[in-house]
Amino acid sequence: MEEFILRVENVSYAYEEGAGMAVQDMNLAFRPGEMTAVLGHNGSGKSTLAKLLNGLYTPTVGKVTVCGMDTALDEHTWQIRQSAGLVFQNPDNQLVASIVRDDVAFGLENIGVPSAEMPGRIEDALRDVGMLDFIDRAPHMLSGGQKQRIAIAGILAMRPRALILDEATAMLDPKGRREVFSVVERLNREQGITVVWITHFMEEAARCRRVIVMDQGKCVMDGTPAEVFTQAERLRAMRLDVPPMVALGDLLRARGLRIPREAMDIESMAREVLACR
Amino acid sequence: MPIKIEHMYHTYQPGTPFKSDALEDIDFTIEDGDLLALIGHTGSGKSTLAQHLNGLLTPTAGRVLVDGQDINRKGADRKALRQRVGLLFQYAEYQLFEETVYKDIAFGPRNQGLTGDALDARVRSAFMKVHLPADALEKSPFELSGGQMRRVALAGVVAMEPEVLVLDEPIAGLDPKGRDELTDIIHELHRGGVTIVLISHNMDDVARIATRVAVLEKGRLAMLGTPREIFSRGDELEAMGLDVPQTVQLCRRLRAGGMDLPDCLTAEELCDAICAAKGGTRRGNA
Structure with a gap:
């Protein structure tokens, strides 16, 4: 197995010649099975990075590889799109068919999967996102969270190695957000799919194993949630924040309670507070 | 200027196979000085209700x-109503269209008939209230960031000097700083005397600034009360697919673990309560 699924080497990207760099001198690598959150304020370059990671954009300078394939080479385009799927923010912008089944089939048709193999792959993918019961439904009648799960199924059917989600929960209500996040978390855990999770929700980032922070097109922090979220002031200076439980932990520590900095979600905070004397 | 909603129903596409009941028997009053948060999951009827408040x-x-007058009676002055009840749609930055921020904000008051110094004063006053950099006024709104554009759209509604401001998910999609900035602006407008109806999925903000919370579920008003009353019913909210603030969730978990804590809405309150409870335990053990 290769060492990295997605690799970004000395990459800069400008939308137009002479325009500022949306991504600047970036070096990043994602190992198989990693689940990484990418944080950054609006305009920090997160979406540009997402589109570089599956070859929708090719670098102005530097090189991006997906499973070792250079995204700048045309001969790899289809295999790259199949290996690294991208889910966007607006669920209404990424569904193409009038029946869920056909929507999931769309990608398979494009990559030339034999028709005998398609029903099985479609059903597997829909089962994986908990939407098999909706196979004959019309996508536009579904909730936002359900639509996003259909979009994910469309990618899963192609058996990707990596999923890149660009604020896939930003337009969803709390229930939809929970649905989509837990589906992706499970795919990562059970199928080892590499996940790049771009988000503005700090509590989601706290649940990933690795957190990257972008600012002005650069990667400025890269570490575990505990390493990143202990730097509250630095995050706030970049228009970001810490998860609510981290903020509470800081208050409790200031009052002398011994709460470890690793307690960043409700479960672990409850455990620590109850154990604390 | 209270808005009284009396046994109100709304059905989309009545008399067709696509008929759907969006609101059923809604009956409550938005009081002067309320900062009423309207919560409910997607499809619960929040936006439909919002559009009834100014007769859309x-x-x-x-x-x-x-003010005791049926807004849908024959001969009602809709234009005057929409000046008194301003509505900011979801993703309102997509509705900007003028060459400069100034002109965009001026559009509404100019239609109200304001000109000259009165118009200028109105535009500048609204612009001040949304905390944009001073040089933004003469820029094209399309040069600004998404969060700034949304504040221009808000200024356009504020410039009508409405008594009630209805905001449909004003913080959706913003980064954390942008969310905080806009929430503070809303809080200030409220303190300045504007009645606010705020549709939001961000329960931490609702807990922080709302005076009352209305919960919609399948087109019906399921709960109405103070944030403290509403969020103390966390189990019911979760059954409806809604969130409760993280501090409230932790508070419940700690109680289930045997700690004696009052209902807490904010991190500061919960911190005080935990310290008090722990202090008590220590004394008890000694």
């Missing part, structure tokens, strides 16, 4: 009364 939609049954 007409009830299938029931009435909406502003």
Whole structure:
């Protein structure tokens, strides 16, 4: 197995010649099975990075590889799109068919999967996102969270190695957000799919194993949630924040309670507070 | 200027196979000085209700009364109503269209008939209230960031000097700083005397700034009360697919673990309560 699924080497990207760099001198690598959150304020370059990671954009300078394939080479385009799927923010912008089944089939048709193999792959993918019961439904009648799960199924059917989600929960209500996040978390855990999770929700980032922070097109922090979220002031200076439980932990520590900095979600905070004397 | 909603129903596409009941028997009053948070999951009827508050939609049954007058009565002055009840749509930055921020904000008050110094004062006053950099006024709104553009759209509604401001998910999609900035602006407008109806999925903000919370579920008003009353019913909210603030969730978990804590809405309150409880334990053990 290769060492990295997605690799970004000395990459800069400008939308137009002479325009500022949306991504600047970036070096990043994602190992198989990693689940990484990418944080950054609006305009920090997160979406540009997402589109570089599956070859929708090719670098102005530097090189991006997906499973070792250079995204700048045309001969790899289809295999790259199949290996690294991208889910966007607006669920209404990424569904193409009038029946869920056909929507999931769309990608398979494009990559030339034999028709005998398609029903099985479609059903597997829909089962994986908990939407098999909706196979004959019309996508536009579904909730936002359900639509996003259909979009994910469309990618899963192609058996990707990596999923890149660009604020896939930003337009969803709390229930939809929970649905989509837990589906992706499970795919990562059970199928080892590499996940790049771009988000503005700090509590989601706290649940990933690795957190990257972008600012002005650069990667400025890269570490575990505990390493990143202990730097509250630095995050706030970049228009970001810490998860609510981290903020509470800081208050409790200031009052002398011994709460470890690793307690960043409700479960672990409850455990620590109850154990604390 | 209270808005009284009386046994109001709204049905989309009545008399067709696509008929759907979006609101059923909504009956409550938005009082002067409220900062009423309207919560409910997607499809629960929040935006439909919002559009009834300034007469963009007409009830299938029931009435909406502003100052005791049915806003949908024959001969009602809709234009005057929409000046008094301002509505900011979701993703309002997509509705900007003018060459400069100034002109965009001026559009509404100019239609109200304001000109000259009165118009200028109105535009500048609204611009001040949304905390944009001073040089933004003469820029094209399309040069600004998404969060700044949304504040320009808000200024356009504020410039009408409405007594009630209805905001449909104003912080959706913003980064954390942008969310905080806009929440603070809303809080300030409220303190300045504007009644606010705020549709939001961000329960931490709702807990922090709302005076009352209305919960919609499948087109019906399921709960109405103070944030403290509403969030103390966390189990019911979760059953409806809604969130409760993280501090409230932790508070419940700690109680289940045997700690004696009052209902807490904010991190500061919960911190105080935990310290008090722990202090008590220590004394008890000694």
